[in-house]
Amino acid sequence: MTDKAAPSSLYRRGRATTDNPGTDGMIDPVSLMRIKSMELRAKVIVEGFWKGIHRSPYHGFSVEFTEYRQYTLGDDPRYIDWRLYARSDRFYVKKFEDETNLCCHLLIDHSRSMGYGSGGYTKSQYAGTLAATLAYFLFTQGDAVGLTIFDDQLRKYFAPRNRPGYLRRLMLALEASPEGSATDLGPPLQHIAGMLTRRGLIVLISDLLTSIDRLEPDLGCLCAGGHDVVVFHVLDPAELNFDFNSPAIFQDMESGRNMYVNPSDVQTSYRRMLDKHLAKAKSICQNLGIDYHLFPTDRPLDLALLDFLQDRMRRRKRGRYRGGSKVRTNV
Amino acid sequence: MSFLYPLFLAGIAAVGLPIVLHMIRRHTRKRVEFSSLMFLRTTIPRFKNRSRLENLLLLILRCLILCLLAFAFSRPFFPREAVESRVRLGSRIVLLIDTSASMRRAGMWDQAISEAQSVLDSVDQADRVCVMSFDQSTKTQIGFEQWGALDPTQRKSVVIEHISKLSPGWALTNLGSALVSAAEAIEDDEVNDGQQTIAMRQVVLISDLQEGSNLEAMHAYEWPEEMELVVKLVRCQGTTNAALQLVTDRSGFGGSADDSPLGIRITNSSDATAERFQLNWADETAASASSRAVDVYVPPGHSIVVRAPDRADESKARKLILTGDDHDFDNTLYLAPHLQQQVNILYIGSDDPNDSKGMLYYVRRAFGATSALKPHVISRPGSKTIAAAEIETAHLIITADVVNQENLVSLRRYLESGRTLLLVLKSIDEAKTLATLAGIETIESQEADVDRYAMLSRIEFKHPLLTLFSEPRFGDFTQIHFWKYRRINIGDLPDARVLAHFDSGDPAWIELPVGKGSLLVFTCGWHPSDSQLALSSKFVPLLYSILEYGGVLAGQQSQYFVGDHIPIPQSMKLEPANLQIRKPDNSLVSLDAGQRVFTQTDLPGIYTIESSAENQLFAVNLPARECQTAAMPIEDLERFGVLFKQTSASLVEPSSSVALERTSQARRHSSFAGLEYEQKVWRWVFIALLAVSLIEIWLAGWLTRPVQRTENRGQKTEDREQRTEDRHLTSDL
Structure with missing residues (x-):
């Protein structure tokens, strides 16, 4: 398929199956990945999402009024409520939830393991498209979006901005294929935590195929900075199921190590170890207050966007209820 | 042991291929890239132990099949020492010397004589030799019997002396016939001799092997096995001819x-x-x-x-x-000088030569003068006495009138001397003339009652008179209509042969032998009141055919080739005295009276037939084929299955050493091919191959059953061995 493919052919048809529950009418990732341009992929997902969101009850969120405060000398007279002054002959200043836009930072894992894909596209491409979708969505809302690409060290960094043409730069960076070596979240995340002084949203998209023991302190350094962190754990269906048929020599994409494996013999133990790994990752995220999403690469990307927004809404309400931070997002 | 095609032995190397493949294919080659091996544990591969060959006997048998196959294709043969020993037993050798005209070239005959001498020098006492010379025909100069009768000590000198008397003639080269004659001579001698020992059979050909050699006789002859041909090629200095x-x-x-x-x-x-x-x-x-x-x-x-x-x-x-x-x-x-032949035609009739309604008018126009013929038509009425000289000198007499008794006697004598006379029955009155000429008293004749017109049918195209009309495109006489004709009773003419009938069944053209000559009778004239014959395209050829039938036109061919048989003209055959032919070397050859052909045309030149009346010349030239003197490819003889003995240095250009080597190799290969063809060792190899294949099939079938029975029993041992092997492999991975 080319860039000019009919958008209608991108959507899944037929009834929902057990493997893909509720994905009817969603965009098929295989078809989507055939679109060469990353920006166009993101546009297709977001615009399709907008169509659906009109029917959604989650609408109308924007900058919200919180309270009045007595005007004191030094306050900006722009925020004086003149109507209340007319009624009460007193100066009051309106306070809003957050006077600035969201500052979102996308962290993309570009280690070699992200280059694996069994369905015609790699995890890296899927992760890139997911990041592009979020970036496009946030950019259209006027939020500042930054991008960091890393493997075992920081490869590319784009500071969060919302300038015309900046989205294009991000898209070009996301189109690059993974060139790094092994996955190591520690150094790049610590580096990012040091660089981001302004609190915001950090979206980490990775396969987390690294030592699970180092995951908690690595993510903890992000949370310690007061950032809202969302983790999209991207895995290929073949990685999740390990449904290979014949014995073969398996080669580690990161280390190059060879291992003769008979899938029928190791499938059970593989799944057991993987489930353990996933459960550990999820519990770590929960402990740190991080939203964790496991994303097989055959899952429609508009669902990812929907999950993301629902989480944000839940977090906003939770934040209100707890009376926590005054910082609020407009999403 | 030698091999005709030793390159096929390289096929034996194919034996190693399945063994090497067996050894190389130790484990799976499938390689899969995977994101991370952190959740995987290695599996012990279940490989078969390929480093050890199983079923060694079966493998050997299969390798043997491949080896035998390559061996058979390489066409093995044993170099024949036995053949060499046969020579010592006594060989039959035919020395075939070319005496055709092409051997007259400068230096060639001397070379041929010296080659013959060298061949005779190498002849053993036990050998039997026959010397033949050939050009157009093959002549036995000294036969096997004659050789055997000669004193063994004198044989060579006598034969060499005989050969030295030979000289090349002027005839063309009939090489095929000569080779056949030589081979047959050897076979005949073997039959006559009844010798039980097998001797070498050899034809030694001393010739220039020119391109124009005639090999047609070889097409119908199968060259005998073990009959070897040794070619002693003679060459001249210059090649431009x-x-x-x-x-x-x-x-x-x-x-x-x-x-x-x-x-x-x-x-x-x-x-x-x-x-x-x-x-x-x-x-x-x-x-x-x-x-x-x-x-x-x-x-x-x-x-x-x-x-x-x-x-x-x-x-x-x-x-x-x-x-x-x-x-x-x-x-x-x-x-030969180009002479017009005078042909005298006597027309007996009272027609006006310029009257188109008469018959003479058409005869005079049919016999026009040509480059070769000068016809002279004389017209005389039948009622008057015709001079005897005019009748005697006439080459053809056409009678279309009632002839008086005196003339009838002359005509009868004319016919009996072997001439041809055409009698046309213009009216029933001429029936008496016919009866007199036929030698009978009377013949019944009447005017036929023709309904509108009659046509010719049942024409004897096989008769020499009418063969020129035998082709379908010339044989249509239906366009010629006959208005009137005379009916005669053919039963009155017992020896008559009807050449053509009318469609009513009445005879139209009749031939009647009278003495040595023949009387042709047309029952209808060709003038317009009788028929359309004179106006048809058949008329002139028919008259010329009558002339030719009478022998008048024979002997007009002015060019002949050496060896041709030359027919004597009819007019000269009638010469009472014996004819003499003077050959180009001024020798005279006498011909018997009545001899129809002259055969001794062995020299090119002008021959003269001398007779009392006039001399006639004819030219004899060299056949064009004999002038093709370029060397004939030796493969032309090989096509007929001729087995060559060995390389002769004289076969190739002495100046070209490369060509010499190539020809030497080719002839050696040809000789080996002959040996291999005789021995046919490959057949035995194929029989061995079949036997080994059968054993292999049986063994393979036998081995599968015990393997199945002992599979479980040997499983543990096999697994143990595999683990040891796999441990090494796993460590490699």
Whole structure:
């Protein structure tokens, strides 16, 4: 398929199956990945999402009024409520939830393991498209979006901005294929935590195929900075199921190590170890207050966007209820 | 042991292929890239132990099959020492010496004699030798019997002396017939001798092997096995040989009487080095020769037709000479003087020559003068007495009138002397003439009652008179209508043969033998009141056919080749005295009376038939085929299955060492092929191959059953061995 493919052919048809529950009418990732341009992929997902969101009850969120405060000398007279002054002959200043836009930072894992894909596209491409979708969505809302690409060290960094043409730069960076070596979240995340002084949203998209023991302190350094962190754990269906048929020599994409494996013999133990790994990752995220999403690469990307927004809404309400931070997002 | 095609032995190397493949394919080659191996544990691969060959006997048998296959294809044979030993037993050798005209080239005959001497020098006491010479025919000079009768100590000298008396003739080369005669001579001698020991059979051919050699006889002859041909090729110094032949047909009776220029074909040999030649008459003076000579340019292997140079004196010039090539044996073309033949035709009838309603009018126009024929038609009424000389000198008499008794006697005598007379029954009154000429008293005749018209049917096209109409396109006589004809009772003429009938069944044309001659009777005239015959296209050919049937036109061919049989003209055959033919070397050959052909045309030149009345000349030339002197490829003989003995250095160009080597190899290979063909060792190898294949099939079948039974029993041992092997492999991975 080319860039000019009919958008209608991108959507899944037929009834929902057990493997893909509720994905009817969603965009098929295989078809989507055939679109060469990353920006166009993101546009297709977001615009399709907008169509659906009109029917959604989650609408109308924007900058919200919180309270009045007595005007004191030094306050900006722009925020004086003149109507209340007319009624009460007193100066009051309106306070809003957050006077600035969201500052979102996308962290993309570009280690070699992200280059694996069994369905015609790699995890890296899927992760890139997911990041592009979020970036496009946030950019259209006027939020500042930054991008960091890393493997075992920081490869590319784009500071969060919302300038015309900046989205294009991000898209070009996301189109690059993974060139790094092994996955190591520690150094790049610590580096990012040091660089981001302004609190915001950090979206980490990775396969987390690294030592699970180092995951908690690595993510903890992000949370310690007061950032809202969302983790999209991207895995290929073949990685999740390990449904290979014949014995073969398996080669580690990161280390190059060879291992003769008979899938029928190791499938059970593989799944057991993987489930353990996933459960550990999820519990770590929960402990740190991080939203964790496991994303097989055959899952429609508009669902990812929907999950993301629902989480944000839940977090906003939770934040209100707890009376926590005054910082609020407009999403 | 030697091999005809040793390269096929390289196929034995294919044996190693399955073994190597067996050894190389130790484990799976499938390689899969995976994101991370952190959740995987290695599996112990279940490989078969390929480093150890199983079923060794089966493998050996299969390898043996491949080896035997390669061995059979390499066509093995044993170098034959036995054959060499046969020579010592005594061989039969035919020494075949070419005496054709092409051997007249400079130095070739001496070379042939020396080759013959060298062959005779190598002949053993036990050998039997036959010496044959051949050109167009093969002549046995010294047969096996004669050789056997000679004193063994004197044999060689006698034969060499005999051979030295031979000389090349002028005839063409019939090589095929000579080879067949030589092979048959050996076989006949074996049968006659009844010798039980197997002797070497060898034909030693001493020839120039020219391109023009006739090999047709070999097509119908299967060359005997173990009959070897040794070719002693004789070569001359120069290779340029041009020849000339006459291409203008001078024997035709059609066309005008004017002399047209002669067309001469000049042929240059394919291995010629010169291309420019000169053509001139032989008896021109030196001064005029240079001015009249024709320069001819003929590339090697080509031929062109040129006009002969003008002749100063046509009566003398009888020899055309070609100059400029290396060999002059075929450079002369003899031409007999071109003479118009006088043909006297006596028409007995009272027709006006200029009356188109009469028959004479058409006879005079049919016999017009041509370049070869000068007809002279004399008309005489039948009622008056015709001079006996006029009847005697007439080549053809046409009688269309009632003839008086005196003339009838002369005509009867004319017929009995072997001439032909045409009697046309214009009216029933001529029936008496017919009866008298036929020698019967009377014959019944009446005017036929014709309904509108009659046509010819049942024509005897096989009769020499009518063979020229035998082709379907010429044999349609239905367009000729006959208005009137005379019916005669054919039963009155017992020896008559009806050549054509009318559609009513009545005879139209009859032939009646009278003495040595024949009387042709037409029951209908060709004048317009009787029929349309004179106006048809058949009339003139029919009259000329009658002339030819009477022997008048025979012997008109002016050019013959050496070895041809020359028919004697009919008019000369009737000469009372014996004819003499003077050959070009001025020798005289007497012909018996009534001899129809002259066969001793062994020299090119002008022959003269001398008779009391007049002399007739004819030219005999060298056959064109004999002039093709380029060397014939030796493969032409191999196509007929001829088995060559060994390489002779004289077979190849002495200047070319590469060619010598190649020819040597080719002949050696040919000799080996002959040996291999005789021994056919490959058949035994294939039998062995079949036997090994059967054993292999049986063994493979036998081995599968025990393997299945012991599979479980040996499983543990096998697994243990595999683990040991796999441990090494896993550590490698």
